[in-house]
Amino acid sequence: LTAAQSSDAILFFAGEEAILSGEANSRGIIDLPGIQTELIQELKKTGKPLIIIVMAGRPLAIQQELEMADAVLYAWHPGTMAGPALADLIFGDCSPTGKLPVTFVKGSGQIPLYHYHKNTGRPASKSDVIHIDDIPRNSKQLSLGFKSMHLDYGIEPLFPFGFGLSYTKxxxxxxxxxxxxxxxxxxxxxxxxxxxxxxxxxxxxxxxxxxxxxxxxxxxxxxxxxxxxxxxxxxxxxxxxxxxxxxxxxxxxxxxxxxxxxxxxxxxxxxxxxxxxxxxxxx
Incomplete structure (x- = not known):
């Protein structure tokens, strides 16, 4: 934290070890393991630009971290030339061009979620969504209707399949x-x-x-x-x-x-x- 306070910007390398993903290595909670989120919260308090580089073998639930970061670069588990490649992207010598090959969920409770899913019998639209914190007190049990959605996550993923930003628009x-x-x-x-x-x-x-x-x-x-x-x-x-x-x-x-x-x-x-x-x- 002391080093971060004296820096112009913070590069925080987050994620999970290779042993935590892959065949026969499943996780029930897919957030950042350990106290990484707590450390990110403290780094955010410095007021310095915060860039998070995520190195992981699966799509992690990083909604909370995303809201605290000024930029996020999802690096997955790259190979031996990851260092130079990431440096080129972070310092602007090259622009990110990748698109997500999977859908990123907001939390494990939203799984399964993918772009080619079948339609439900009661599909919800954005206008149907009401967040759990916005439900009036003493509402009757059936007052929200019978639409397929999560009261906390809504109907949209964190990032859809094919999503990806670059240094232009x-x-x-x-x-x-x-x-x-x-x-x-x-x-x-x-x-x-x-x-x-x-x-x-x-x-x-x-x-x-x-x-x-x-x-x-x-x-x-x-x-x-x-x-x-x-x-x-x-x-x-x-x-x-x-x-x-x-x-x-x-x-x-x-x-x-x-x-x-x-x-x-x-x-x-x-x-x-x-x-x-x-x-x-x-x-």
Whole structure:
């Protein structure tokens, strides 16, 4: 703490040892082990910029630490060149470009949570969510309705699948479909303009998601169907194109792979929770 008080900024390396994750090494509580959070609380009191680098083998529940940090870099368990790589990112020689390959939950009680889950019989929207601390006293037991949500965590994860920030910002616009109807012999081109509206040249990973609204068996609310990595200079804009064919709509119905007619949603965006939306029909 004394060293932190005399520093310009604080780099706090948090996380868990390799032995704590992996096959046959499960944890019931997935927060930072030990007294790391308490130390972060004390470091926050110094008023110095606090950068947390998390080295862990799983998505940890770091909501509390996230609120205290000025920046968080999730490094996972990197290899022998982790030191130079992290130094390049922290000091701005390179910009982070990675996207999360998993969904980060707010706590272990939110598990399982993933972008391609099946819809529930009583899905909740953001307007339905009421936090446990905001429930009026003496409310009747059934007064909140019957929507699927956590009263403490809500309905959103800490970070959605595909999420990732960089040292710049990107703007998505002009989602266009070449056709509104797809059949077994045709192709739909889905495109969007992506512009770097920040001051740092770096990469962005653009993601394509679709949803089959109705199927002979229940279908996921969203499925990743493609992604493309592009590099943009400050102010530069590029048009990203994806192709959708009947084969991209196939699913296993318990007996065989099929493609069923119906209505579909399509998104192009930076992660599973955000994006430009359009619709098309498969006949």
């Amino acid at each position: 990107f703007q998505y616009a002009n989602l266009t479909l070449s056709d509104k109807v797809l059949d077994l012999n045709s192709t739909i081109s889905v495109s969007a303009d992506v512009q770097n509206i920040g001051n740092f040249e770096t990469d962005e990973i653009i993601q394509l998601y679709i949803r089959d609204r109705v199927g002979s068996i229940t279908r996921p609310v969203k499925e990743l169907k493609g992604f493309e990595k592009i590099r943009l200079k400050p102010g530069e804009m590029k048009t990203v194109n994806f192709k959708i064919q009947a084969v991209d709509l196939k699913f296993f119905n318990g007996e065989k792979y099929v493609t069923e007619p119906g209505e579909f949603d399509v998104w192009i965006g930076p992660n599973a929770a955000e994006g430009l939306h359009a619709e098309f029909t498969f006949e």
